[in-house]
Amino acid sequence: MTSHGHPNPRILVVDDDPGVRLLMTEALRQQSLWVEAAADGEQALEVIARTPPELILLDVQMPGLSGFEVCRRIRARDAGEPITVVMVTGLDDTASIERAYEEGATDFITKPINWPLLGHRVRYLLRARAAFIQLQRSEARLAEAQRIARLGHWEWDIASGDVEWSTEVYRIFGLDPARFRPSHTRFLGRVHPEDRPRVEAAVEQALQGDDEYSVDHRVETPGGHLRIVHEQGEVVRDSGGRPIRMRGTVQDITERHDTERRIRHLAYYDPLTNLPNRRLFQEQTDLELRHAERTGKVLALLYLDLDRFQQINETLGHELGDEVLKEVAQRLERSLRHSDLVGRGGTLFEVSHLGGDEFTILVSQLTNTQVVAEIAQRLLTDLARVFRIHGQEFYLNASIGAALYPEDGRDRDTLLRSADSALRHAKQREGNQLAFYSADMNARVRQRLTLETRLRRALEEEGLRLHYQPQVTVDGGRIIGVEALLRWNDTELGEVSPAQFIPLAEETGLIIPIGEWVLNTACRQAREWESLGHPLHLGVNLSPLQFRRHDLVACIERALKDSGLTPGLLELELTEGTLMGDLPASMRVLDDLKALGARLSVDDFGTGYSSLTYLQRFPLDSLKIDRSFIRDLTCDDHDAAIIKAVIALGHNLGLTLIAEGVEKPAQRDFLAAEGCDLIQGFLFGRPMPADAFGERLTAQTPPKAVSRA
Ligand code: C2E
Ligand code: MG
Ligand code: MG
Numbered sequence: 001m002t003s004h005g006h007p008n009p010r011i012l013v014v015d016d017d018p019g020v021r022l023l024m025t026e027a028l029r030q031q032s033l034w035v036e037a038a039a040d041g042e043q044a045l046e047v048i049a050r051t052p053p054e055l056i057l058l059d060v061q062m063p064g065l066s067g068f069e070v071c072r073r074i075r076a077r078d079a080g081e082p083i084t085v086v087m088v089t090g091l092d093d094t095a096s097i098e099r100a101y102e103e104g105a106t107d108f109i110t111k112p113i114n115w116p117l118l119g120h121r122v123r124y125l126l127r128a129r130a131a132f133i134q135l136q137r138s139e140a141r142l143a144e145a146q147r148i149a150r151l152g153h154w155e156w157d158i159a160s161g162d163v164e165w166s167t168e169v170y171r172i173f174g175l176d177p178a179r180f181r182p183s184h185t186r187f188l189g190r191v192h193p194e195d196r197p198r199v200e201a202a203v204e205q206a207l208q209g210d211d212e213y214s215v216d217h218r219v220e221t222p223g224g225h226l227r228i229v230h231e232q233g234e235v236v237r238d239s240g241g242r243p244i245r246m247r248g249t250v251q252d253i254t255e256r257h258d259t260e261r262r263i264r265h266l267a268y269y270d271p272l273t274n275l276p277n278r279r280l281f282q283e284q285t286d287l288e289l290r291h292a293e294r295t296g297k298v299l300a301l302l303y304l305d306l307d308r309f310q311q312i313n314e315t316l317g318h319e320l321g322d323e324v325l326k327e328v329a330q331r332l333e334r335s336l337r338h339s340d341l342v343g344r345g346g347t348l349f350e351v352s353h354l355g356g357d358e359f360t361i362l363v364s365q366l367t368n369t370q371v372v373a374e375i376a377q378r379l380l381t382d383l384a385r386v387f388r389i390h391g392q393e394f395y396l397n398a399s400i401g402a403a404l405y406p407e408d409g410r411d412r413d414t415l416l417r418s419a420d421s422a423l424r425h426a427k428q429r430e431g432n433q434l435a436f437y438s439a440d441m442n443a444r445v446r447q448r449l450t451l452e453t454r455l456r457r458a459l460e461e462e463g464l465r466l467h468y469q470p471q472v473t474v475d476g477g478r479i480i481g482v483e484a485l486l487r488w489n490d491t492e493l494g495e496v497s498p499a500q501f502i503p504l505a506e507e508t509g510l511i512i513p514i515g516e517w518v519l520n521t522a523c524r525q526a527r528e529w530e531s532l533g534h535p536l537h538l539g540v541n542l543s544p545l546q547f548r549r550h551d552l553v554a555c556i557e558r559a560l561k562d563s564g565l566t567p568g569l570l571e572l573e574l575t576e577g578t579l580m581g582d583l584p585a586s587m588r589v590l591d592d593l594k595a596l597g598a599r600l601s602v603d604d605f606g607t608g609y610s611s612l613t614y615l616q617r618f619p620l621d622s623l624k625i626d627r628s629f630i631r632d633l634t635c636d637d638h639d640a641a642i643i644k645a646v647i648a649l650g651h652n653l654g655l656t657l658i659a660e661g662v663e664k665p666a667q668r669d670f671l672a673a674e675g676c677d678l679i680q681g682f683l684f685g686r687p688m689p690a691d692a693f694g695e696r697l698t699a700q701t702p703p704k705a706v707s708r709a
Contacts (some may be wrong), residue, residue, distance in 0.1 A: 008034040009126050010053040014044040014070065015088070016062045023055060023115060031055025032117035041065025041444045045073060046085070055084040055126060060096050068103045075104035082136075084129045085120075088113070090177070143167065150252035156184055159247055163187065172229060172252045192218035192226070195462070197589075203233065207243050211235045216253070227355065228257045243515065270353040272322055274327035281352035281360055285412045289366045292405055295365075297303040299405035300360040303419035304379065308406040309357035317394065323389045324396070329353060332361065335382040336375070347371060360419075369404060374402045374444045374507065399426040399433040408437040452508055453489055455501055459514055464488055465685035466521055469535070470696065471658060471680045474672045479700055481571070481658075481678060482529075483539035484522035485687045486514070506543050508636070515546045516555055523563035523570065525690050530565060534697045539571045541599065544578040548585075553592045560596065569596030575603050576611075579618065594619045606646065616653055623650045627661025630681070634666045647674050 013024045018039070024566060025035045036053065039461060041064050044056070060067035061432045073084050077146070086265040087100040087108040097108050109118070136494025143166075146152060152169030156162070163286050180186070193216035202213040214232040221227065233248030235678050247693045268280040276284065285301070286629040292299045306328065313321035329351070336349045361379070363372060383398045411417035418437040426435035434703050436442045456463050471481030488496045505511040519540055526538040546552055560567050572593060579586050579602070590600060599621040606626045615623075625646055629639050643659075650657045659671050662681030669678060685696065 002176040008032055009055065010034045010036065010051070011039045011122065012044060012056045014039075014041070014056060014062070014067070015059040015178075016040055017059070019112075020059070020113075022112070024118065027115045027118045027396075028122065030124060031123060033119070033122065035294045039415040041067070041482065044070055048074060050298075052080050052083055054081075054129060055086065055121075057086050057088055058105075059088045060090075060093075060100065067374060067673070068099055071100065071103040071105050071487075073440055081133060084125055086376065088154065088434055100497055103408075103639075120472075127673060137354060139259060147171075153251045154182070154187075154250065155245060155247040155592060158243055169250050172227060172250055173219055174223055174225065184617070191221055192220055194218075199231070203246075206235050206246070211237075227252055227254045236685065248538055256613040269357070273326055273353045275333075275351055275353040275359070278354045280356065281350075281362070282412060284350055284352075285362055285415070288362060289410075290404060292364065297364070298366040298369055299415075300363040300369065301364060301403050301405070301415050301419045302372070302376055302379075303403075303416070303423045303538050304359040304398055305399040305423055305427070306357040306383075307398075307399060307433075309396075311699050312394070312490065316394075320389055320392070321440060323359065324387060325353075327355075327387060328359070328383065328396070331382050331385075332359060332379060332680045334362070335379055349375070351425060360416075361622075369441065370444075370448070371505070372402055372404070373434065373436075373448065396435060399435075401425055401426050402435065402441075403437040404441065407441075409504065427494055431690040448504065450502055451493070451496070451501065452492060452510070455505060455510060456684060457487065457511065458490060459517065464514065464517065464679065466525070466690070468525070468690060468693040469687040470693070471539070471678045472684045474668065474676050474679050477684065479697065481537035481539060481680075481683075482526070482542075482693065483573070483680060483687075486518055486541075487687075490675060502543065506545050509545065511543045511545050512549065515543060516559075519556065519559040520562065523559045523565045525567060527563040529694070530569065532694075532697075533568065535569060535695075537564070537599065539573050540571045541603065542578070544581070547574060547578050547589065548581070552589065552649075553596065556593065556597055556598065560598075568599065570600050572599075573601045573603040576605065576607070576615075580611075580614065583614075583617075590618050590620075593631050606642070620653075620655060621654035622658055624680075625676075627681075630659055630661045630667055630671075631663075633670055634664065640670065643671075643676075644674055647676055651675070 008448060011028055013021055013028070015024065015033060016039055020036045021039070023257070025326070026034045034049055038047055041060055044058070045065075047053070048056075058070055064071075067087055071087065074085060074168070074321050075139045076084055084106045084290050085104065087096070087105045088111060089096045089100065089108055089378055092655075093110075106129075109121065142525055146166065146168045150168065150172060152166045154166065154169055155164045161183060163184060163186075165177070165182045167177065169182075170180065173180075175190075180442045188196060190202065199217050200217055202215040203358070206213040213233070214230070215227060219227045219229055230251045230253045231248065232251075236245040236247065237243050239376050268277060269275065270277045291297075294430040306324075309321070309324070312591045313325060313399055319576045332351045336351065347366055348364045352362070352366075354360060354361045363375065363377075366372065378528055379397055380400065383396055387394055387396060401419045402419065403409055403415050403418035403422060405415055408418040419598045422435045422437040426433050429435065436445060465488075467487050469480040469481045471483065472479050486498050488498075488501055490496055502511070505514055522538055522540050526536060529536055542552075549555075556570070556572070559565075560570065579590075593600060600619065601622040601624060601625050602615060602620060604626040605623045606629050625643060629643055629646075632639050633643065647657050656677045657675075658680060659676050660680050662668055662671065662679045663681050664683065666684060668679060669682075688696075
């Protein structure tokens, strides 16, 4: 069946010669074709306009409209299915044949006509026509399908460098086929610069032998749109295995990608707070647990729940309840983000919203479990601040249960159960809203909390004192220096060692006011001895936190001014760890301190980086060799060798060398032999109260000005 209802294809014969018309018509009817005839061009066009035939046999030479003209007009009409136009020309009229093709003819037949063959010839042409139409249709369908799928295809002739793109490729890349000539390099030029190496590598690998590749990458259109495409390609090789061509497809997956992202977000995030939901929390926890297992690090899971949230929801309404949850989420995130604990030793935090008023905080890569208590305490403090929502003010309390990996659980569920059970304990307890799962950990936290509270009180109520330890010359044993050492005798806890409370003061920030008190007290004391004729070098320890404070220099300047102590007598003791943190910053602070006239000393030398090369860059005055080297001095050749080297190097850098922890005469003798300058240790005096120290000084008469090495 043809498109216009005739069972047989319709043929139009156009010839001014009635004889030819008749013969043609007959010859074709023999082949059971449906034939109509026209005597000239005008008539032919009329027939075509009425019912277009599938094929026309068109005489070139006719009076009136020529065959060429008729052909042109047929081609000019763009409606309907294509008509096969066969021109009928003289045998060797090559000019006409050429012209016929120019006008859009499909084929030609020469006169005289081989009548028995004409029908076959026409049938053949009709078959070709049908195939052509079929092809056109399937191409159109393919193009349509590709447009719908946003799928384009391309071919790259490697030898010639020619690249062909289908319409859709141009469309995806936002390029105009009329203006852009594709090549492999130009294609790469359209790929997002960050993705380019990946795409190049994929193509390269396919050429090297993988034969196929597929890669997702971004494309930036000239209009500035970013599209994501899925690209697939394969290599065509010659018989020798050499790549000759590559072909493939490009699919615009931007929408799918966006949808996937949205779906992922919906699946993994809580829509209200935008925090990871239970599902993401579970996946992340599993991941972190595996990581912790590999690295041997500790992990903490904090389970947080708001107290009385149900009540808020009921009395103030769910809408306000939602706002509260949002605000809580924000506070948790902000508090963690701004915390100086984040990133300390690589520690990471992840807040999730499990639903309702329940949140979790996963703390990973922990080096010190004490951090967990600090962070939990901080979160609770932040949540205790007033909430102002829709013009209403109110307060919330939260409770936190904490569980640690591996002690309290090795897998996610156990850990969560432990944290949950700790949470229930926290809720039962009053005042302290943080509970650990393990009793041991709870005891440690409580102990620490007590220590902190009492230390705070000691500072406020003048429960802190300074002891002074003499530093003497190695040859004559004359006291020419003193180190101020902090002492805390608590009414309940008794004497607490600095090794115990200094780190705590450092972590809680209490070291700042304490350090200031030490500086002022020590400077006033040293000034008193100075005015009595004992100008001693006063060693004062500076903690890392103090050193990093921007107001350190001002604080020291004030202590010097208020006390009246000669600045050159103050010797600030810093450990290597303190100095090495941020070298340029350290350098600036040290320069400022030197500008005040103070001396600088490296404390506990040998326990840290022990890098004399670094120390060389700092404006230092003295080096205190750590006690641990002195302790084994007489029985350990290795330590002896180290001390020898340190003394030699230190002197080379023009530094005064002080040995700490000298307890035995043999140690003193060794140090004296090696030329160490000063000695500090129980052998010459333990740290003692100021008046006892004063007595030692008066015994050492007559006082005279001594200068250091
Ligand atoms: P440090 O600065 O290295 O102080 C020397 C420590 O060695 C003192 O311990 C001192 O009592 C002890 N020592 C001195 N001679 C001997 C000896 O012959 N044998 C033995 N076994 N020990 C000796 P202390 O007073 O317990 O202080 C410990 C650390 O606490 C100090 O080490 C210092 O780092 C810190 N510290 C003390 N007071 C302050 C202070 O006011 N501020 C700061 N930031 N830290 C302080
Ligand atoms: Mg010291
Ligand atoms: Mg020391």
